[in-house]
Amino acid sequence: MRVLARCGLGLRGILHTKLQGSLHTNRRPSHAFSSSASNRSIEEPRLSFQKVPAPVTELVRKTPRRTPATKSSGRRHKKTWNHEHRPPSRFRWASKETPxxxxxxxxxxxxxxxxxxxxxxxxxxxxxxxxxxxxxxxxxxxxxxxxxxxxxxxxxxxxxxxxxxxxxxxxxxxxxxxxxxxxxxxxxxxxxxxxxxxxxxxxxxxxxxxxxxxxxxxxxxxxxxxxxxxxxxxxxxxxxxxxxxxxxxxxxxxxxxxxxxxxxxxxxxxxxxxxxxxxxxxxxxxxxxxxxxxxxxxxxxxxxxxxxxxxxxxxxxxxxxxxxxxxxxxxxxxDPKKLTEFGENIRANMARIVQKEQEKEAAKIRKRELRKAERAKKSSEQLLQEAAEKARKKEEKRKEKAAKKAALLQQKTLKRAQKRERQKQWKKWREAREEGEHISFKGWSDAQGLNAFINVPG
The missing domain is CATH 3.30.420.10 (Ribonuclease H-like superfamily/Ribonuclease H)
Incomplete structure (x- = not known):
């Protein structure tokens, strides 16, 4: 009896599972309980299920799906869109069809x-x-x-x-x-x-x-x-x-x-x-x-x-x-107001920019006038001393710049001379090698001289 009870419970569980699965799938009852089925017997109700049809969209994509990447190209084929289709999905910001x-x-x-x-x-x-x-x-x-x-x-x-x-x-x-x-x-x-x-x-x-x-x-x-x-x-x-x-x-x-x-x-x-x-x-x-x-x-x-x-x-x-x-x-x-608001905002920004430019120009004029006033208060001797000091600083900057330029030119000239000397030595060493002689230059052996020439920067 215990075995049969266990079997009975198992069968009831299986039937319950099947029934629950059928009820929770994408199905709906037919018109068995509608007014058109009122002539059926109440003692013998009949249940039948039918699949809910998928919603039909107005625009249907007819293009083939993307093909997987091939070993030869390593790329996916691009989608081809004909004139009946919307833009690709990367333009998600594009507005939908207007009603x-x-x-x-x-x-x-x-x-x-x-x-x-x-x-x-x-x-x-x-x-x-x-x-x-x-x-x-x-x-x-x-x-x-x-x-x-x-x-x-x-x-x-x-x-x-x-x-x-x-x-x-x-x-x-x-x-x-x-x-x-x-x-x-x-x-x-x-x-x-x-x-x-x-x-x-x-x-x-x-x-x-x-x-x-x-x-x-x-x-x-x-x-x-x-x-x-x-x-x-x-x-x-x-x-x-x-x-x-x-x-x-x-x-x-x-x-x-x-x-x-x-x-x-x-x-x-x-x-x-x-x-x-x-x-x-x-x-x-x-x-x-x-x-x-x-x-x-x-x-x-x-x-x-x-x-x-x-x-x-x-x-x-x-x-x-x-x-x-x-x-x-x-x-x-x-929303036509957006265009009007855009124009008003840009005009306001432009007005602020013009106002800032005018303020800057006014500040420059005030600064220039202040310098003129201070200059008028000073004596001629003070003005001469300031001019001489300004000329001296200017001359110092010019000399410093000329010295830097001369040092840079001298350094470049020295590098060119060293390069020409290395080329001469390399040519002499190569000619000696071709004649079968073994010479050294600058106190190095043949191999040392070659390596030294190659590793010298410049």
């Missing part, structure tokens, strides 16, 4: 930041042509002069069936071409409201590159040639411009930091531009025709967002720059 119910409001605020024609001209943005060049619209690189920055195209939607975006962020990296002109080397285009990457990659420069600016772009001739060979680079700036036109429409707002530089290398012009650098300067200096100062992307993110971008002095990542620009403009759009 649909506030996009219209944010878009209206963003429209209020669009630069007018006068500001576009003062910031040297390419002017929008009155007529549209059909070859340029098609992205044809065989335009009369592909390097002529006056050949611009307005933002025209080419493919009506393709999805367009209300606002995009552009960041480009440039190289220097022959003649000192700038050429496009890499580009990143983001959707402003979602942060989705619409375009990212290297661009083959159209022309002879004289400076790859590797310290900033991280690109050299070999890297570009390899990307072109593998088909991982855009053919030229015209292809990039056409792809940008395909995802935009006449109402699209173009966003960037110092966007006029990007427009020049893309040979394009639009009249709906939001430039974060211009917004910052305008908040500080108002409607000044030319701004006495501009803020870099790194300093602006540090002051406004407490965000550190471009941490190293090495190459810039255009994706990081584009995301940082998006964060800045999002901050201005979501």
């Amino acid at each position: 649909d119910y506030i996009r219209d409001h944010l878009y209206s605020v963003l429209e209020s930041y669009v630069l007018n024609s006068e500001r576009l001209a003062s910031e040297h943005f390419p002017a929008l042509p009155t007529t549209v060049d059909s070859d340029a619209l098609e992205g044809d690189s065989d335009t009369p002069d592909p390097y002529d920055t006056t050949v611009k195209t307005p933002c025209v939607h080419l493919d009506a069936d393709h999805k367009t975006y209300d606002a995009i962020v552009i960041d480009c990296e440039m190289v220097t071409l022959r003649g000192g002109q700038q050429g496009l080397s890499s580009v990143v285009v983001l959707d402003f409201f979602t942060g989705k990457i619409l375009m990212r990659g290297l661009v083959k420069p159209t022309g002879i590159v004289t400076d790859w600016r590797r310290g900033v772009t991280g690109i050299n001739k070999a890297k570009m040639a390899e990307a072109v060979k593998k088909g991982k680079a855009f053919a030229n700036w015209a292809v990039v411009r056409k792809k940008i036109f395909n995802v935009t429409n006449p109402e699209t707002i173009f966003i960037g930091h110092a966007l006029s530089n990007d427009y020049r290398v893309l040979h394009m012009a639009t009249n709906r531009v939001v430039d974060s650098m211009t917004l910052l300067s305008h908040a500080v200096f108002g409607d000044a025709k030319t701004f006495p100062r501009t803020w870099s992307l790194k300093s602006a993110c540090k002051e406004l967002l407490q965000l550190t971008v471009q941490k190293t002095r090495g190459a810039h990542d255009p994706l990081e720059d584009a995301l940082a620009t998006r964060e800045l403009v999002l901050k201005f759009v979501q």
